Amino acid sequence: MAVLRKPFSLLSVAVLLSWLALLAAALLYAHPGLGGVTISPPAGLILILQALFTAVVFLYERKLPERLRGVDFIGLLQRLLLGPALLAVASVGLHQLLLVVLPGMAGSVLHTIFYTLNVALFVGLLARTNYAWRALVLFRGSERLRRQWVAFEVLLGAILLLRLLPYAPPIGLSAAVLGVLAAFGAYLSGRQKWVAYLNRRQKMEAVLLQLAIIGVMSIFVAYFLYTKPAFRLVGPAPQNAFLLLNAFFAGFYALMGLLITLFNLPTAGVFEQKREEILSMQRLTQLIQRGQTTAEVYQMFFDSAIQTTSADAAWLHIEATDEEDHYDLYYQLPAHQGSTIRSTLAEFNLGNLEYFNNDLSGGSFGRLQLPFGSLMVMPLSSSKRQYGNIYLLQELTQAFDRESLSILQTFASQTVLSIENLQLIQASMRTQRVQDELKIASAVQDSLIPKNLPIDNWFEISSYAVAATEVGGDFYDFLHLPGRRLAVLIGDVSGKGVTAAFHVAQMKGIFHALMQENPLARNEREKYPVPSQFMTQANDALGRCLEKSAFITASLYIIDYEHGGFVFARAGHCHTLYYHSIKEEVSYFQTPGLGLGIIRHDGYEKHIKNQFYDYNPGDVMVIYTDGIVEARNAAQDEYGEERLQQMLENSYYLDADHIKAHILADLHEFTKGQPMHDDQTLLVIKFRSAQPEAGL
């Protein structure tokens, strides 16, 4: 039981005790000598007890938790009416019934008990109503309004205290005080923000509930007026001023609410339509986020437009584009009627304009004999494209106005936004797919780069390779041949991107295919192709598949580290930079050689030469792609062969890794802050004197 729970338990006990005291006083006052008690309490005591009881009941109600749950205004009114109001009315009804059935009851003890009980119920009802109205008045109210309400309560309390004084103010003063309070109450009754939150049905309910509350109030006023002259219970006017004032406020508030709700009833439809429009707009917006198809967005737009404009017939026409066919949606409109409307509009150059006609009986439309009175047209267009039009028809004339046109316009622009959003999403998904595929290509290409460099104690190799884009056109590879020989291939496919990457893979395939042992060889030398043979065969293979403007540059080195020599051929690739330890000199090997895929008929072998060289321990070979020597600085100067040569002159005595690091540090210094335009590959091979094997 809520009554027993703290902190209300004390107050509820006080309510009960004060009522019992009031009852006892009333009984002794009305029936002197009852139960052998001869003391008759003075009239003032009854007033004090009644005021005390009223104060305690109001305090009790004031401390109850907030009655309004969210925006459940109807629930609040229902609880008020079905709870204390019904109870009080039932009790009054019972009392009146008993008076009729038992004629001797008037003046009896039971009558006094009933009367006192009804006073208590009425006070309870007033308190409950007062605080229910407080919840409504203060709904979304400002802090100022809250303070005004407190002032109102204080004034009411002051009136209550006034009753306790033996002093009876002159009629004029009390009338003025009451008038001020009544005006205050009327002012507060104007606070009816909550009515706006009701829909049409709820407003009807609110009207009925408020009528009922006014009814209950009048029953009580009539009851007190009726019983007043018969008994000595109710004192002079100021005594009941408080109750009457409160009843006046409660009734007045209900009346105001009633009137406002009644005046609001015709607009409830508009509110609901607005609400429906907002919901449609939300649904339309949500469709985009769910990434639905354009057809669904059009359907959604079509349905929303028909619903909000209450159209009897409609047609959505989306024009055909290069990629898509035209798209039409009809609602209770034969296609031929749609096209006659469209061509009539086109005659007047109104084809793609916002337009409404509220009387189709005259003019050009009259001749069409359409079963409709009003027409509204809204184009769907963006700065990029004219999509099409929606045609809405109503049987009534004067059915559309500027308002409906502007709502439809909002819908149309939202729809176009959705469609273009969808197209953007689709486009970005396509781009994403291409990027994903490029990532795969990049990963595949990465797997083609040799991860493990050849290791032997006759030489050191250090490598560096970076692609400018996801997939590059540079390549290098190693292959061990029998007889302590090593084949080294480096090259560059013209162009960039996936095509170049594809040719890189092809070139690697050719390398591994051609560098196989020839089983028909008559002697050791013929078992593997010499570099010029390899280039001729590669040119032949590539000539059949490279596009006309594409070519490949490559150099193939076959190092025989058993005999301390190498042979290489340069097919249009960058010159080999070399440090000769015997001469202590750095120079480029100047050999002729034509790139692969440039001439596609016989005769390539005339353009390629082999170069033989016997190396010495300490010699350094630097092979690279044009991304190194053509790298540019901020002034657009190229790094160049000369600077590369200088770098090797400064660092030939280091080991291969450090020579590479020395060159790269200088290159990065040179190109600092500049974007990378081309793939860069750099291999440094340093020959060493033969290290005797361990244990030999």
Place this chain on the structure above:
Amino acid sequence: MKITQHATDTTLTLALNGELDASSSVLLDTELSKPEILRTQKVLIDCQQLNYISSAGLGVFISHLQTFQDANVKLVFFNMQEKVRNVFEILGLDSLMTIVPSEADATAV
């Protein structure tokens, strides 16, 4: 990249100005793809203002090489800057194409 044309009865001279890279090589390709070019006897390329040539630019000349040879049209380069000539030489194109020092030499070819 700017391409200036000068035509006589038998000769078409194209003066290249700027950098011949992937994007500008499309322009050059359009010029060299015109059918009437195969009716001239000589196409002279003035490389005086050509500061840079990328592999895409080289690819344009390479792709038309065979067609010109078949139609008996001579392709002659002149006034070539040293670093551009170096690019032609590294790729070995100097053995396939005629590169001469001056316009006078070019007309004499």
